[in-house]
Amino acid sequence: MPEYLDFTFFQPKGRLANIVQGVWSASVVPHSPNSIKRLLQSDACSGILFNLNSPIQLNDKSISMGGVLLPVSKQAQEIILPPDSAVVGVRFHPAISFAILGRIYQQATMINQDEDNVLALKSLGKQLKQVQGHYARIVVLYRWLHKVLLSIDEVPVSLKTALQALERKKSPGELSSHVALSQRQIERQFQKWLDMTPKYYQRISRVKTALNALKYQPEIALANLALSSGFTDQAHMTREFQYIGKITPKQYSKRVIHDRNNI
Numbered sequence: 001m002p003e004y005l006d007f008t009f010f011q012p013k014g015r016l017a018n019i020v021q022g023v024w025s026a027s028v029v030p031h032s033p034n035s036i037k038r039l040l041q042s043d044a045c046s047g048i049l050f051n052l053n054s055p056i057q058l059n060d061k062s063i064s065m066g067g068v069l070l071p072v073s074k075q076a077q078e079i080i081l082p083p084d085s086a087v088v089g090v091r092f093h094p095a096i097s098f099a100i101l102g103r104i105y106q107q108a109t110m111i112n113q114d115e116d117n118v119l120a121l122k123s124l125g126k127q128l129k130q131v132q133g134h135y136a137r138i139v140v141l142y143r144w145l146h147k148v149l150l151s152i153d154e155v156p157v158s159l160k161t162a163l164q165a166l167e168r169k170k171s172p173g174e175l176s177s178h179v180a181l182s183q184r185q186i187e188r189q190f191q192k193w194l195d196m197t198p199k200y201y202q203r204i205s206r207v208k209t210a211l212n213a214l215k216y217q218p219e220i221a222l223a224n225l226a227l228s229s230g231f232t233d234q235a236h237m238t239r240e241f242q243y244i245g246k247i248t249p250k251q252y253s254k255r256v257i258h259d260r261n262n263i
Helices: 014-018 096-101 113-119 121-130 134-149 157-167 172-177 183-194 198-216 222-228 234-245 249-261
Strands: 005-010 020-028 036-040 047-051 056-058 061-063 066-069 077-081 086-092
Touching (some): 014 134, 157 198, 222 249
Antiparallel strands (some): 005 020, 036 077, 047 066
């Protein structure tokens, strides 16, 4: 089966690894018979995307050529890339986009003059447009990130500690015993930096954990997966997958197996 989508993902090391999940570049060959559709799973994070060619689709929003500031991902999104499209971007860790941009975007937003003055994002977009190939684009983004890091505000230690506690499957109602803040203060901090409650962040974290497990063990018993990922039972896991991931565990495991068999 011909592969029409070309995708490269680079995971930084060192200081960058603490704020950036990855820098990526993707393109669809001009002779692709159809647009490429992919489901981008929720991770409670945000990022910046640069569309370097023809318009693409993110859910029901058409994105023309240029830079786009992305909202915090609360549910899976479908991206549609037409033939001859080229996109590149960076994905931050939780709360980092607020530290860099100073605000939360509620929808995919084209870069305007305000953001450009602070971060030189339009200049970055022009540089990305001028180079060819995944490696060259990733190098341009990587260099820009190092410059941005010099002025980035740190995510509060209390928020980092709370996020780590939730990922260790601690109850959202117990966070005040792990962080020197009241539960109300913790809730406000989550809303400011992540645009969600601690409880919703934990829901996303559970689904993400289960998705990663299925990626490497697609034939795992779903009842066992549900319990090991922190769900009450398999039915609970399926409901959360459908709401947050826009796919059922069984559908996802079948997709993983299909992709492996067609490599």
